[in-house]
Amino acid sequence: MAIQSVMIINKSGGLVYNHNFIEPKGTMNSNDYLILAGTLHSVFAIASQLTPKAVQISNKSSQKTETQVPYIPGIGVSTENKMAPLQLGSFMGPDYFQEPFTNWNKSGLRHMITDEFSMFLFQSLTGIKFVLISTNNFRNNTSVSIAENILRKIYCIYSDYVMKDPFYSLDMPIRSELFDSNLKNLIESL
Amino acid sequence: MAEQIINPSTTHSTKVAGQGYDYTIGPTQTLPNTSTATTSGTGFVVPTTGIYGQSLISKEKQVSLSAYAFLFQSIVSYHRDSSKNVQEIERKLNSSGYTIGMRLTEILNFRDSVPNKTGLTNMDSVAGTITNMKRRNLKILETLQYIHLTVWQYLFSRPSNDLVKSSERDNEYMIIDNEPTISQFIQHTSVQCESFTCGIIEGFLDMAGFPCHVTSHFVEETGFSNRTVYLIQFDKAVVERENLRQ
Numbered sequence: 001m002a003i004q005s006v007m008i009i010n011k012s013g014g015l016v017y018n019h020n021f022i023e024p025k026g027t028m029n030s031n032d033y034l035i036l037a038g039t040l041h042s043v044f045a046i047a048s049q050l051t052p053k054a055v056q057i058s059n060k061s062s063q064k065t066e067t068q069v070p071y072i073p074g075i076g077v078s079t080e081n082k083m084a085p086l087q088l089g090s091f092m093g094p095d096y097f098q099e100p101f102t103n104w105n106k107s108g109l110r111h112m113i114t115d116e117f118s119m120f121l122f123q124s125l126t127g128i129k130f131v132l133i134s135t136n137n138f139r140n141n142t143s144v145s146i147a148e149n150i151l152r153k154i155y156c157i158y159s160d161y162v163m164k165d166p167f168y169s170l171d172m173p174i175r176s177e178l179f180d181s182n183l184k185n186l187i188e189s190l
Numbered sequence: 191m192a193e194q195i196i197n198p199s200t201t202h203s204t205k206v207a208g209q210g211y212d213y214t215i216g217p218t219q220t221l222p223n224t225s226t227a228t229t230s231g232t233g234f235v236v237p238t239t240g241i242y243g244q245s246l247i248s249k250e251k252q253v254s255l256s257a258y259a260f261l262f263q264s265i266v267s268y269h270r271d272s273s274k275n276v277q278e279i280e281r282k283l284n285s286s287g288y289t290i291g292m293r294l295t296e297i298l299n300f301r302d303s304v305p306n307k308t309g310l311t312n313m314d315s316v317a318g319t320i321t322n323m324k325r326r327n328l329k330i331l332e333t334l335q336y337i338h339l340t341v342w343q344y345l346f347s348r349p350s351n352d353l354v355k356s357s358e359r360d361n362e363y364m365i366i367d368n369e370p371t372i373s374q375f376i377q378h379t380s381v382q383c384e385s386f387t388c389g390i391i392e393g394f395l396d397m398a399g400f401p402c403h404v405t406s407h408f409v410e411e412t413g414f415s416n417r418t419v420y421l422i423q424f425d426k427a428v429v430e431r432e433n434l435r436q
Contacts, residue, residue: 089375090255164259164375166266166383176377181415 002135003187004117006154007033010171011127013041017174021187022135040109040131044121048107069148070100075190089160089182096156103148111144113137120144122151130154150190157182246297247304255371262372266383280385287389294390295397298340299324326398330424330432333398334363337391345390346371361424365391368414382406384418391420401425 004024008017015037028036073095088096103110105123112119118137122130130151136143161179162168168176269282303324327333338353356362373383382388384406392404402424409419 090259160256160259161375161377164256164263165377166263166270167377167379167381177415178375178377 003150003190004133004135006183006187007037007040007131007133008158008174009037009041009129009131012171013038014171016172017179019180019183040121041129044108044123044129047109051107068100069103069152070145071098072142072146072149073098075146075149075153089157090164091156091160096153101152111147113139118143118147120147120151122148122155124155128155128158130158150186153186154183157186247301258372259375262383262386263376265386266376266381270381276380279381283383283385284389284392287386287391288393288396291390291393291395292397294341294344294394298344299326302340328399329435330363330400330428333395333400334365334422337394338365341390341394342367345387359423361426361429363422363424365420365422366409366417367420368411368417370416370418373418374416378408378416382408384420387418388420391422395422395424400428402428 002022004022005018005020007015007019010016015034018033018037091097103122104125105121108123109121111121115137116135118134120132120134122132124130132147132151132154134147157179161176161182162174165176165178168174265286266279266283269279273279273282300323303320303322305319305321327336334353337350339349342348342350350365351368352364352366354364354366356364370384370387372386376383382405388404388406392402395402395404402422404423405421407419407421409417411417
C-alpha cells in the first residue's frame with residue numbers, strides 16, 4: 001500500500017500535522033490543507049448525524065463485530081531480524097499492540113474510496129482524527145483493516161512522542177523531529 | 191496494645207486512631223495504624239504495610255515507562271511554568287535529581303554489602319546477614335566505574351554506553367549515554383531535560399566525597415539522535431587529593 005500522506009486533525013477541526021510521503025499532483029498551499037482539514041472535520045460530523053438511528057442502536061447492542069478491528073501482524077514492524085530488540089518507545093514486546101481493538105469511530109466517516117485514491121479516518125476516544133491517504137483503491141475489507149492498524153500505530157507513536165513532550169501544548173501544531181522520524185520509519189517499513 | 195492512644199474522656203466511644211480529625215477529641219498523635227502491625231517473636235512491632243515495612247533489599251522492580259514519562263513530563267512543565275529562564279528550569283531539575291543521587295550513595299553501597307541476596311525473603315532482617323560492609327570507592331575512576339555500571343543499572347536497567355576521560359583537562363570526565371531513558375520522548379529544545387540525570391550523578395558524587403559539577407550536552411551521532419554526554423567537572427581539591435594518594 002503506497003501511503004501518500006498522513007494528517008492529524010485536532011478535536012476542534014484544526015490541522016495539527018501534515019506530512020506528504022508522495023508529493024500530490026496538484027499544488028496545495030498551507031491554507032488549502034487547513035481548509036481540507038476543516039472540511040473533513042465537518043463532513044465527519046455531518047456523516048455521524050446522517051447515520052440512521054436504527055443503525056446506531058443496532059451497532060450498540062448486537063453488531064459488535066462492526067466496530068472490532070482485527071489485528072494484522074507484521075505491519076510496520078521489521079520481521080527480518082527477530083534477535084535485535086525492537087525500540088518501540090514505551091511499548092514493550094514485538095509490536096505496538098497485538099490484539100483486536102475497538103474502533104471508536106462508530107458513526108462518523110470511516111473511509112472513502114475513489115478511483116484516484118482512498119482515504120481512511122481513525123478517531124481516538126478524545127476526538128483526535130488521524131487521516132491516511134493512500135494511492136491504492138482496493139475495495140475489500142482487509143485493506144480497510146490494514147489501514148486502521150496503521151492508523152492505530154500512528155496513534156501509538158503520537159501518544160509517545162507528542163503527548164510525552166513537556167514542550168508541546170495541546171491542540172497546537174506538532175513540530176517534533178522525533179515524531180517525524182518515527183512516523184517516517186513506520187511508513188517506510190510498510 | 192502498648193501503643194494505644196489515651197484520649198481525653200468523652201461521651202463518644204473511642205475512635206480508631208488515624209481516621210481523620212475529630213473535634214470532640216482535638217489533635218491526636220498520628221501513629222501507624224496499630225491494627226496492621228503484627229508483633230513478631232522478639233517483641234518488636236513490625237509494620238507490614240507502607241514504606242517502613244519494606245525490605246531494604248528490593249527485588250527487581252519494574253516501573254511503567256509510560257507512567258514515568260508522563261510524570262517526568264509533568265515535572266518539567268511544572269518547573270517551566272514556575273521559572274523565569276532556562277537556567278532556572280535546569281537548576282530546579284538538577285536539584286530534584288540531586289536528592290535522589292544523595293540517597294543512592296548509601297543504599298546501593300548497603301545492598302552491595304549483603305551476601306547472597308537470593309535467600310532473603312521480604313521480611314527477613316537484612317542487617318543481621320551483613321558480615322562486613324563494602325568499602326566505599328576512594329578513587330575517581332573506581333567511583334565513576336561504579337556510576338557507569340551499578341548506578342546506571344539501578345536507574346535504567348543497563349550500563350551507560352561509555353566512560354571517557356577528557357584529554358584536555360584532568361578534572362573532566364564524561365559519561366555517555368546513546369539513548370537516555372528519561373528524555374527519549376522529548377524533542378530537543380534549549381532546555382536540557384537531562385539536567386535531572388546530571389543532578390543524580392552530582393548528588394551521588396557529592397555524597398561519596400567527590401564534589402563536582404555535572405552538565406549535559408547533546409552530541410548527535412548517526413543512529414542516535416538523543417545521544418547525551420554528561421560532563422563531570424571535579425573540584426580542584428578532588429584531583430589534588432587523588433594525586434597525593436598515588
